[in-house]
Amino acid sequence: MQETIYYSKNHEWVKIKGELAWIGISDYAQNALGDIVFVELPEPGTEFEAGDVLGVVESVKSASDIYCMVNGTVAEVNEALLEEPEKVNEDAENAWFVKMEAVILPEDHDLMDENDYRRFCEDE
Amino acid sequence: MKRTALYQKHLDLNASLTAYAGWEMPLQYSGIIAEHLAVRKAAGLFDVSHMGELMITGAAAEIFLQYLLTRDVQKLKTGRATYALMCNDQGGVLDDLLVYRLQDDKFMLVVNAANTETVSEWIKNHLQSKKWYTMLPEGADATVLFQDMSVNYALLALQGPRAREILLSLSAADLSELKPFHFILDDSLTGDPVLVSRTGYTGEDGFELYCSSEQAAMLWEKLLTEGQVYGLQPVGLGARDTLRLESGLPLYGHELDTRTTPLEAGLDRFVNLEKPFFIGRDAMMLKDAQLSARTLVAFKLRKRAVARQGCPVYIQERQAGYVTSGGYAPFLQASIGLALIARSSLPPEKKQTEGLLQNAELVNRSQISAKPVLSVEVRGKRYEADFTDLPFYNRRKKG
Numbered sequence: 001m002q003e004t005i006y007y008s009k010n011h012e013w014v015k016i017k018g019e020l021a022w023i024g025i026s027d028y029a030q031n032a033l034g035d036i037v038f039v040e041l042p043e044p045g046t047e048f049e050a051g052d053v054l055g056v057v058e059s060v061k062s063a064s065d066i067y068c069m070v071n072g073t074v075a076e077v078n079e080a081l082l083e084e085p086e087k088v089n090e091d092a093e094n095a096w097f098v099k100m101e102a103v104i105l106p107e108d109h110d111l112m113d114e115n116d117y118r119r120f121c122e123d124e
Numbered sequence: 125m126k127r128t129a130l131y132q133k134h135l136d137l138n139a140s141l142t143a144y145a146g147w148e149m150p151l152q153y154s155g156i157i158a159e160h161l162a163v164r165k166a167a168g169l170f171d172v173s174h175m176g177e178l179m180i181t182g183a184a185a186e187i188f189l190q191y192l193l194t195r196d197v198q199k200l201k202t203g204r205a206t207y208a209l210m211c212n213d214q215g216g217v218l219d220d221l222l223v224y225r226l227q228d229d230k231f232m233l234v235v236n237a238a239n240t241e242t243v244s245e246w247i248k249n250h251l252q253s254k255k256w257y258t259m260l261p262e263g264a265d266a267t268v269l270f271q272d273m274s275v276n277y278a279l280l281a282l283q284g285p286r287a288r289e290i291l292l293s294l295s296a297a298d299l300s301e302l303k304p305f306h307f308i309l310d311d312s313l314t315g316d317p318v319l320v321s322r323t324g325y326t327g328e329d330g331f332e333l334y335c336s337s338e339q340a341a342m343l344w345e346k347l348l349t350e351g352q353v354y355g356l357q358p359v360g361l362g363a364r365d366t367l368r369l370e371s372g373l374p375l376y377g378h379e380l381d382t383r384t385t386p387l388e389a390g391l392d393r394f395v396n397l398e399k400p401f402f403i404g405r406d407a408m409m410l411k412d413a414q415l416s417a418r419t420l421v422a423f424k425l426r427k428r429a430v431a432r433q434g435c436p437v438y439i440q441e442r443q444a445g446y447v448t449s450g451g452y453a454p455f456l457q458a459s460i461g462l463a464l465i466a467r468s469s470l471p472p473e474k475k476q477t478e479g480l481l482q483n484a485e486l487v488n489r490s491q492i493s494a495k496p497v498l499s500v501e502v503r504g505k506r507y508e509a510d511f512t513d514l515p516f517y518n519r520r521k522k523g
Contacts, residue, residue: 034140034152034155034156034362035155035156035157035454037428037451037452038428038430038452040429040503040505056503058429058430058452060157060366060451060452061151061156063430063432082428083428085428
């Protein structure tokens with residue numbers, strides 16, 4: 001099945017594969033946040049709509065909300081990040097926060113593909 | 125926004141900059157945690173030139189400071205510095221500062237950047253009001269001059285277990301015997317006199333170096349080059365904050381403000397109530413008699429989370445106060461914080477005890493495996509916490 005990756009203006013990424021999706025924050029975001037010391041993740045089974053706050057990522061200096069970019073239900077959270085949040089700094093593009101199921105990408109989304117996102121970051 | 129004499133150096137080092145008290149300051153260079161650990165394990169160099177340097181000079185300078193400050197300045201010898209508080213009539217803290225006795229009749233107050241203006245105005249107004257004249261002996265010379273020298277001075281802090289070696293290797297002055305809170309003028313570092321003081325704000329051994337703004341870049345460069353083999357790293361304001369918190373040191377605007385007395389903030393050892401008068405003493409004598417309404421406590425969260433300033437604190441399910449500072453302590457690898465809480469919310473057996481440390485000990489001893497009485501709310505979620513001793517980190521015990 002094909003895997004598509006999108007980025008948000010808030011610097012999250014979502015990898016969509018059929019009805020499943022993984023959500024994390026971009027390398028640009030981890031770099032801007034600095035040392036990450038805590039992530040707050042939702043309970044599996046929770047339903048979210050695109051635009052809802054999914055969790056929180058705390059760096060030494062600040063706390064930032066993570067937004068959900070799709071409609072769906074939390075299938076799994078990345079428990080490893082609770083113990084080792086620094087993994088987000090080390091490899092942001094692979095350090096997923098949540099795995100979602102029954103995923104629907106809203107038709108009117110304003111997400112970017114990788115190239116557009118790269119240009120977006122250059123302008124930030 | 126104001127920039128320090130080292131602004132270009134920070135750009136050269138690729139620092140990320142932040143606005144702080146009207147100054148554009150380095151927040152971090154390599155990363156807050158790495159910089160924090162460098163100071164704990166080797167050494168760090170900070171640009172803290174945003175701090176204010178205020179000169180109080182003249183025959184009556186000592187008496188005037190006795191009027192303004194909580195500390196007994198009469199006991200402060202030339203060549204030494206002390207930590208003190210400047211309070212308003214209600215006993216609230218206007219600023220916490222270092223007083224240096226440069227000469228018998230010359231003092232330097234080092235104040236927080238955010239308060240430099242307020243403190244300067246406060247000093248000027250009191251100088252003019254002449255109310256302090258009542259403290260002067262009959263017929264004494266009442267000369268006191270005030271000068272804000274902040275723009276003329278740069279301030280570098282060299283901190284960490286290897287700070288002493290680094291400075292000794294660069295200086296021809298006899299620094300090996302310089303004791304904590306002592307200072308000397310050293311002209312071997314830049315060719316001009318640099319005030320070298322064995323003080324700091326990190327919980328480590330170290331020095332603070334006051335030099336003219338023109339000499340700052342040269343001194344910075346020299347220290348970084350010489351310090352490289354010792355593991356010296358430039359450190360920004362981000363790690364300055366985590367270092368001071370991990371060491372349990374108060375920060376103005378967090379533990380201290382105009383509505384909090386030094387006694388509430390646990391700083392009674394810096395308040396000489398036995399002095400006949402200083403501004404705020406009358407109010408403190410009243411509050412002291414009531415054991416002060418609030419008290420500062422230190423806590424550790426049982427789970428990883430970040431309890432920042434403003435988070436509500438609960439004791440036995442009742443809100444007791446607020447977090448004043450909190451965060452992740454990089455060396456201790458723990459979630460720590462300070463909170464101002466109502467003394468009445470402490471369990472009865474602890475109210476009678478005097479000091480904060482005794483409180484914490486009592487709680488800890490009676491609490492092993494007991495249900496937590498303390499919790500902190502972060503974004504609507506309660507996190508269990510334990511009282512802990514201050515400082516969180518002590519370099520002599522290594523944690």
